[in-house]
Amino acid sequence: MTKKLHLLVIYFLSEAVFAGNIPTRQHEKVQALVEARTFYIRNKTQYFAEVKFSEWEESQAFQSARLGLRRSLSRNFKIGLFYQRSYGLRHDNDWIKESAWHWLDRKTQGQDSFLTDFTYKNLINDRMTYEVRLTYEKNFTVGRGFIKPRIGISYFLTKSHFTLMEELSIPMETRSSAIQEYWTYFTYSYHYSNNVSFGPLLANRIVNWESSEDFKNRLNTTYQFKENIWYAGAQLVYHFGD
Amino acid sequence: MNRLFLFAYFLAFSLFASEIKFVKGQVLVNNKPATKGSKLNDKDVVKVESKSLAIIELDDKSKIKINENTELKVENAKKETPTTASLISGSAFFKIRKALNEKLQKEKFKVKTRQVSLGVRGTEFFVSYGKNPKEDVWMCVNEGLVEAKSRKTKALVKAGEGIGVKKDKMSPPKPLAWTKKLNWSMDENSGNLENNVSIEEAYTDLLGRDYD
Numbered sequence: 147m148t149k150k151l152h153l154l155v156i157y158f159l160s161e162a163v164f165a166g167n168i169p170t171r172q173h174e175k176v177q178a179l180v181e182a183r184t185f186y187i188r189n190k191t192q193y194f195a196e197v198k199f200s201e202w203e204e205s206q207a208f209q210s211a212r213l214g215l216r217r218s219l220s221r222n223f224k225i226g227l228f229y230q231r232s233y234g235l236r237h238d239n240d241w242i243k244e245s246a247w248h249w250l251d252r253k254t255q256g257q258d259s260f261l262t263d264f265t266y267k268n269l270i271n272d273r274m275t276y277e278v279r280l281t282y283e284k285n286f287t288v289g290r291g292f293i294k295p296r297i298g299i300s301y302f303l304t305k306s307h308f309t310l311m312e313e314l315s316i317p318m319e320t321r322s323s324a325i326q327e328y329w330t331y332f333t334y335s336y337h338y339s340n341n342v343s344f345g346p347l348l349a350n351r352i353v354n355w356e357s358s359e360d361f362k363n364r365l366n367t368t369y370q371f372k373e374n375i376w377y378a379g380a381q382l383v384y385h386f387g388d
Numbered sequence: 389m390n391r392l393f394l395f396a397y398f399l400a401f402s403l404f405a406s407e408i409k410f411v412k413g414q415v416l417v418n419n420k421p422a423t424k425g426s427k428l429n430d431k432d433v434v435k436v437e438s439k440s441l442a443i444i445e446l447d448d449k450s451k452i453k454i455n456e457n458t459e460l461k462v463e464n465a466k467k468e469t470p471t472t473a474s475l476i477s478g479s480a481f482f483k484i485r486k487a488l489n490e491k492l493q494k495e496k497f498k499v500k501t502r503q504v505s506l507g508v509r510g511t512e513f514f515v516s517y518g519k520n521p522k523e524d525v526w527m528c529v530n531e532g533l534v535e536a537k538s539r540k541t542k543a544l545v546k547a548g549e550g551i552g553v554k555k556d557k558m559s560p561p562k563p564l565a566w567t568k569k570l571n572w573s574m575d576e577n578s579g580n581l582e583n584n585v586s587i588e589e590a591y592t593d594l595l596g597r598d599y600d
Contacts, residue, residue: 267595272565275594383599
């Protein structure tokens, strides 16, 4: 009887130890996402500015602003260089214990990144294009690098176009899951004028979370879980210059 | 004496014997309403209003299809010198017959715009002012060869190719996707003459512009 009682106590104690120690999925509803970009086109160079923000009340909300340029090397190839300032971007090691286990609040901490991308785009026919883009991102604030391959396909009507894109985020450090995030974007853009286009967007983000260093060091165990987040919103694009 | 005078009179007219072969909507010649069968004299200005269309036939059976919101002047159609069409505004299709005279084969017909002059040797081509008519003009060739000259450059444009000229900068001749949908028909009996391609499409290079 005593032995059984001891086993029960150990069982419930271990439950108490781990309950609340592992982060849980937090997103049950679709979040709002707004993106606005402008391109100043001068000869073969596009100067670029972008802001993005998701629903700020959500715990995993993010905001970012990006500046840079993309240069055409030929009709099909472009190379880009950008600086990005972000808020709210969460990382594996942000799961920490102070008084209790919680996610580090990244909303008030800006993160600086440098990005470079290489794009190949070509026509499928006179209405459709496909694009392959490879981005390298170095987040200097948390010291992490990412390779982000992306493929996309666009279909153009006379005054609008549809785009479907898939992007992976692959951290440079070793992880159990090589791919940390999958983003799928679907957008419709209405070409209001030669300068202005806008329209709705729908995005799905799948994040593969893995144990933080704090968790592994304190509890000598690991966790993994997948988080699936949906976004719905709008994008606005402004082109000017040549 | 009177018969000689009449003969000379008609001979003079036959040196420039253009005629309007088709009219849809409102077409003016020197600001006066014109109809099918109206004759055109040297340096007459043809103006085609909105939602209208006109086809004129020159004395050598060459044709010009003038689109809506277009003004064009054809002059100097003597057989020994190139005929010149000055596109004042809008757009037009040209179907120019090859010269029977070998001496005229080199340059039989010219089209002038503000930015570029086009020398034509028996061909089918389209010319249009762009969104900024003071700066932009577009040209594409369906058949034959066109020599395009701006103040700074010149180029030979072949069938299936086109150019854009902005201020004095001429793009190199290349296939332009938007020109594949142009309506080249000049058959006034076909019932299908209107061109529905907007010049706005010329500005959409699907590969050149990024949206993210």
